[in-house]
Amino acid sequence: MILNKKLLTLYFSFFSVTLLFAQEKVSDTTKIEQLEEVVVTGQYNPQSIKKSVHNVIVIDREKIDKQAANTLADVLNFNLNLNIIPNAQTGKSTISFFGLDAQYFNIMLDNVQIVSDNGLGNNIDLTQINLDDVERIEIVEGAMGVEYGANSVAGVINIITKKKLDHDWQIQTFIQEETVSDEYEWFDKGRHIQALSIGHRINDTWNAKISANRNDFAGFFNNKKGKNHYFNDGLRGYDWLPKTQFNGKAAINYNSDNFNAFYKFEYFNETLNYYDASVRANIDVQSQTSNPSATDRIFKTNRLINNLNINGHLKTGAVYNATFSYQTQKRDLNQFNYYILTEEKTNETDETYQSSDVFFSKGTINNLSKSDKINYQLGYETRFIKGFDTQASGDVTQQDQTLKQENYAVFGSAEIKLIDKFSIRPGLRYEYNSMFKSQLLASLNARYLLNKGYEIRASIGSSYRTPNFEELYYYLVDSNHDIRGNQNLSPERGFSSFLNLKKRTWFKDISLSNNIKLSYIDLKDKIELAVINPTPLQYQYINIDGYRLWGITSENTIKKDNWTLNLGATYQGISRIMNNEENAKNDYLYALQLNTSATYLVKKWNTAFTLLLKHNGKQENYIAEGSDEQGNSLFKKYTIDAFSWMDASIKKTFFNKKVDFTIGARNIFDVTTVAINGASTSGIHSTNNSSLLLGYGRSYYFKLLYNLNF
Template sequence: MKPYFFLFYFLSVIIVSAQQTKDSLSINKLEEVVVTGQYDKQSVDKSVFEVKVITRKTIDQLAANNLSDVLNQSLNINIIPNPSTGKSGVELFGLDSQYFKILLDGIPLINDEGLGNNTDLTQINLDDIEQVEIVEGAMGVQYGSNAVSGIINIITKKESDYKWQITPYIQEETIGNEYGLFDKGRHIQSMRIGHNFSDKFYANATYTRNDFAGLFGEREGRNYQLNDGKRGYQWLPKLQNNAKTLFRYHNDGFTAFYRFEYFDEHTKKYNPEVRTNLNSSTQTTNPTASDEEFFSERFYHHLSLSGRVFKNANYQASFSYQQQKRNVETYIYQIKTREELNKQNFEYESRQGLYSRGTLNNLFKKDRFSSQLGYELSNINGYSSSLAGDYNSDNIERRLESYELFTSAEFEISKKFSFRPGYRIMFSSKFEPQGSYTLSSVYRFGNGYSLRANLGSAPRNPNYDELYTYFVDVNHDVQGNPDVNPERGNSAFLHLKKTFWFDDYNLKMNNKFSGWFLSVDDRIELSIVNQSPLAYKYLNIDSFKNWGLSYTSNISMKNFSLGAGISFSGERKELLSQTDYNDDYLYGLQLNGNLSYSIPKWNSIFSVFFKHNGPEYQFIQSQNEDGDVVFIKGKRGAYSWMDATLKKTFLERSLEVSLGARNILDVTNVTNTNASGDGVHSISPDNSVLLGYGRSYFLKLLYNLNF
């Protein structure tokens, strides 16, 4: 699939769109319902926010194991895996995972590095997920600090059409070209049970075991004895266990649910450096290595209450207690005897906290006026090692409390035009009071056109490294700054949408054109504070800007659907923390597409997903031949992802068989000159990024027992 395919596609859209169309508002159609940022459940078309929806159907067509598999196909989102830790981060509009929030039913999800931020996407299982909703742009009024580039809200399943719903499945998957029943590949087993005890009470429970055996690649595994850098794995093996349960009660005017989740992950990291331990008298060796195993554990409790009060008003209150911690076990591994000696255990990262959020909507509702009052409280206690990689150092423990109030109101000026202003005030035990604003509006033209505009702001609070890092020895002086201030983020988005109908409404075409500008001021960067001796400290002196345009279109006709998108963006950084920086805009291009065709006669559906990530550029610090510091234009090479799935049902749709391939274009390493050393040492411009483990294949068998 070539990029010029998309040019042909977009030209055809323009030609077709110029033809005479029928008013899409004149027919009744099934609309997607969203909850993110809404006063109540609402269709996408009626929302003042532009909300992207990834449906359960799309998740199933991808046979996605975790959130990373789903977001990998989205425009303006880059998944950044780290094979040395087993984690996967994400970039949205060029900003990393510190700048957006991941929510679970509207509650920020805790992890061992933060609350809602810095989340490892591979730790979010999708077995009980109804849909994923994405809102781009600063959402500080609705969701507080760190929602600078946007939010991702994961909506779980809370009801069933059947009295009993029992859904077991197994999935077998190669990791690149490696597969074995026990020691190679990926092996997933899952069981989900849902039951309607009555018309008012529903419960479900899910258990999933995901065994990722790692990728050997050019490595030779744990028991390799030579000291040539080939010991261990190219992608770390890890085992995940995930148990969830939900209880929901629903009556006229009142709904309550309680959700509990337990997550456990075990990751193994084998040191490629081998000590041969030669015994000169016997000319024998006793090779050993210093290995580590990581254990992550998460507990999640969420109680939600919602209902109607004072006739027109409705309320929602959520209460959550969450904890996630990460332990490490270090030991000396004797390779020949396969013994583990000198075991030591450390708990070096942890977050635990109480969180509550409540809203009261439409207390003063009028025909063309609605409003929301809300609060958000959090009490988060956490700690991490003061020196990365040194588990014996004293952990730095800090508690952060926040108390926040927000309000917004939606004015329906006419049936065509509505706008919603809002404001949030944030108080915390660490920082000075902060404020966020939002102004969103929608104008519905005739013949199905709609225009949405969103302005918003959100701060980004400093992380533990920026506040409390202490790395001082003979060769280094790198320190955090407890007095650093939160960053300030602002964004502006514009979305123009239109739905066309053709052929007596048998053919539907959705089109959307978007433009945006996003900035972050007072950005925190590691800066030189003393030349001799050389010392670094985190300061608020840099800034970041991103602007872009995107166009997406989706066509559906009977059993056939086709989608495509293109995004062009520019990124600029003002690096006052470094000398002689270059702040020119650097530009990038992304393309994506998907194709789906169903054959009802065969109970089958075939799906293909494609995304092209153009080259990414960044100014990086290096040294010239004279040893002077210079800035050069670095580049991460272009690459493309393609996944395909064939899904067929048997036994009156009770048995589902999915067969497919991931990373069909066999992406592994991508040439990269964007290496960063945080300014502490000069940087070599030659590097590569390990993005994928190559083409892999999967088979999934799922059985639906519904009665």
């Protein structure tokens, strides 16, 4: 609590200083505004952030490089309203966005949702998204259902890749070495990354690029003994499972005055190793020897992405954009009995237990009006998804449940300039889904540019979330359990509203930016596992409740000379509305997040110093702890202790930007587990967890990058 008060005092002191500067006379900003970043997510045409009708958060290439970020999980953890949720035993890291898990927003690559183990765009493992060829990351908060359809309840994250080359030949290679906590060896411990990319500008209109990246995470022992430990004492294996990833990419780009075409192919492979802690002695009484063994598993993920985008201008001035994508992802399981001393395998089985095949197409046309006051966009979108997830569907096999889903959508919106500084954008989307009822989604966005650098943006919109494999098909029935999915589930319906006030000020050599956001999200028909029969006790996934969130966020930036300082805070209240539970707790539970970053550039040394800090305040939630005689769940409150992340880095450039050297530390506060208080329960959801594993401790890294351009 003392830490929270100190951080709040620091925050409001900084906020007061920036407001004080903001009262000063604004200098000529024409030159500065020309340097504003151009964004594309949710826009008709690429345009500056100031002209964007949406509030877009941008993580540019410079920020990615300063953090030596290799995957999406490396770079997002310091953003407000976002929390990375790692799972040490599956090797996956997903996101909580406005308190909602990774099923409620879309992750896209150049405006195309990325395939996952059991879907498209959502519930994606962030450690599988490589950032080598990324130009910037754009985050839009709030329902984006009109633009992007299902599962865009909380917002979208759009990864924009580099498409143009500045030189005839661009060759880049780097190595990156990291410790995992205090564990490091050249091969068997730590994290080891190598990458190479080659780009060639063939002529003024054609360029091509190929790249490869290998990321070897050797696991985190954390007092466990690894693969070769053969005693049955629970110490065999790893706390965080080791895995190796390979990313290969190829792209070709055609760019002329009125027509552009971009094709990208991406291959991803991941091998994750699981070593069972339970060891069988296998004692041979006659020879008085033993040959200990364990049931080990190797998980392999393979993903292929083929994206083609064409866009251009018609003679009438209209702008068209069409995207076609075929993606596939499979997760295979190789299970076997491993004899630890002799390194032999027996009883080996192979199966594909997660698979997704997707064809996606989206097209838009805008600038159809000759008027300066109105512009409108018309578009279509189609998705064909086929897949299965035997892990999520319990005892049901892939032959029994292969999901086939077809989506057809048409949408349109109009951007109307009521006056020079005030514009609105209403939008509608009709979406047919072969598995669920058709959806009509709507949105209204507005932007008002006031005097003295003030900008106001407001948005309201709707989206929905489709049920996942587990909710539809889960089946576990035995003498102690009766838990089932429900193929009659309805999609969850989401509504959000956001209000954003931004103030920009330039005073002499100081640039200030203050941003305040109010957010509200309302979910109805939320899917939960509930008691449907008290005797005998039966559980099933049903649409039973809702979810409400309101929050206020403030983000502030001050730039002076070589300094850039950022400080932000968000305060959220979340309520779970359990409509059919007599004993449900519907109170709002509140949580605080603070973040800050500082960068100092020493120009004569070509060196940048960066510090990043994020504080996550104590979080509260309710958990079911059994049922009363009528089958109604009983609830109790539990809390997750506050914790903070801090990273620091130094990046130096040598030899006219040909060589970059970056050193740094991650998780400086050495966070591994965070205490959970009051979560012990009884019944079908019984848990005795007293801690949540969030990290593998303080780690250090260096990255050496070489650029050859000619």
